[in-house]
Amino acid sequence: MDTNMRKGLLYLTPVALLIVIFFIVPVISMFHLSFLEWSPTKANTFVFFENYIDLFHDSHFLQSFGNTLLYTVIVTPIIFFMAFFFALVLRKNTGSNVVYRVIFFIPFTISFVAASYVWLWLLSDTYGILNYVLLKVGIVEKPFNFFNEQFRAMMAVSMMIGWKTQGFSMLLLLSGMAGIPNEVYESAAIDGAGRVRVFFRITLPLLRPTIVLALILSLAGSFRAFDQFYVMTHGNPLNRTMTLLMYINRVGFEYFEVGKSAAASVAFSLFLLGLSVLQLKAGRYGRD
Template sequence: MRDDYAGQGGTTVAQSRAEPRSAHVPLRGAAVPQALRRTLRAMRREWSAYLFLAPGLLLFSVFTLFALGFALYLTFHQWSIIEPDKAFVGLQNYRDMATDTDFRNSVLNTAYFTGGSVPFTMLIGLALALLLNQPLPGRGLLRTMYFLPAVTPFVVLSIIWKWLYNGDFGLFNYYLLKAHVIDKPLLFLSDKHLAMPSVILMTVWSGVGFSMIVYLAGLQGIPAELYDAAKVDGAGALARLRYITIPLLAPTTLFLLVMGIIGSFQVFTQIFVMTSGGPVDRTTTVVYYIYQAAFQNYEMGYASTLAFGLFAMLFVFTVIQLSLYRREDS
């Protein structure tokens, strides 16, 4: 039967195995246009979805991708708003940034602000979350009250705290004088030793609510069976906190730490409204220094270079934190 079939023009198994694969499998070059045609046909069928996505993609392309590329282009030019000549300077802006003492001081001020605000915000937020995770009367109202500053615009908060710090009619000086803690009003925002701690205090107060809510979500995701088993084994409250709560909140802590450092390195509103970078540049942070370079000195090329320097610092910090977390988790 096989021989008859082969004689009639059929193909035996041996012959089919001996034939080259190119006779049956299409060439890769021909497959690519075919796949492209299938994709285009699918896009035509789903044209309404792309129509709805088009505004968002257009905005993202213009205000993110194009802006990022143009900012990178500016870093290689001496781009001034008031001068018509936009000279190409190569890497000169980057060399100037590396030797700029004012930029170095702004980085130190930002690090001071970060070290003073982020840890205290997270610690107080964790303490409030642990407290308000208990079945207390009116805890819903308390959670709302603590979270309200986190959703209030920073401009409003900065103006209110600027009034509180005022040396003539501020409430802080009023109550400190009434309590005989101080003999004369303190110039919180004009004293070079008090200006940055004053801004840090305001930032911690306004950011505690966000940390509290995030920690509350993490606490409510911990199984209650773990605490019950620990109680049966005789573990006290501190032991449960140390061996159950804190380890299981590690991803939440990492999230708040990364977001806190990124946010603190981008601090601007408090500085702009409350101190304007003073006194004697003690509160000039990196973003405020970028603002000065761009909109006071009109050096858009150098300001773009500083912005990319800030991005590099944030990228390094984030990579280090993620690598440390993965090392501890493994």
């Protein structure tokens, strides 16, 4: 091993150590825990696949997985289309557009918990400002309840998340749009291409890698949903908005079934791993 190689390895050591301590060891520990009946003070019992069998017989696990999928299906297009619309509208570098970009990006800097509480206050049917306005304008005859039905509650949370996170996707798409050479648009204009044709034949294909990246990020974020549901619905009505992470938290720290909670985390990780492979393939497709 030459000196440069040794130096390089030396420089990498701190980061490698951090990754081992804070990522690899916990992941291995999670796998290990998932095969145990765990106790904080007594000897742990090796139970083979019992936690996994329990897990797949638990209707709440399957329900929370379904809820998370449903939420992802709802929220991902909301974030994407909002971001795409604003990116298209604000793509030109004018002074007012820069101000609007900042305004639309600001919600992204707020924490999920704070944003959830703000929206709870807005949407409440007993003291919410939105219902007050809807009633005064005469759009509804009685206060509209946003949280008493699964789809409505999912939509309410999704709208909040769309408002909060679209600014980041918008910036990604704007940077992607800025990367498209102007000459391409000029050539299209000379060839007589209209706006719609330019959008579908130039903007969209050249933006594909950025679109894939924006979708990957929002998809990964929505599968990890926790704070927004914990604050806004607490899994209600009737556990129909309980996400997978809420389930893992509940089983581990409320029911003290740490082994089963670890098994759910392993199953979830494997699912996300599979999803990541698909996403990577999609990303490669985007670059082709």
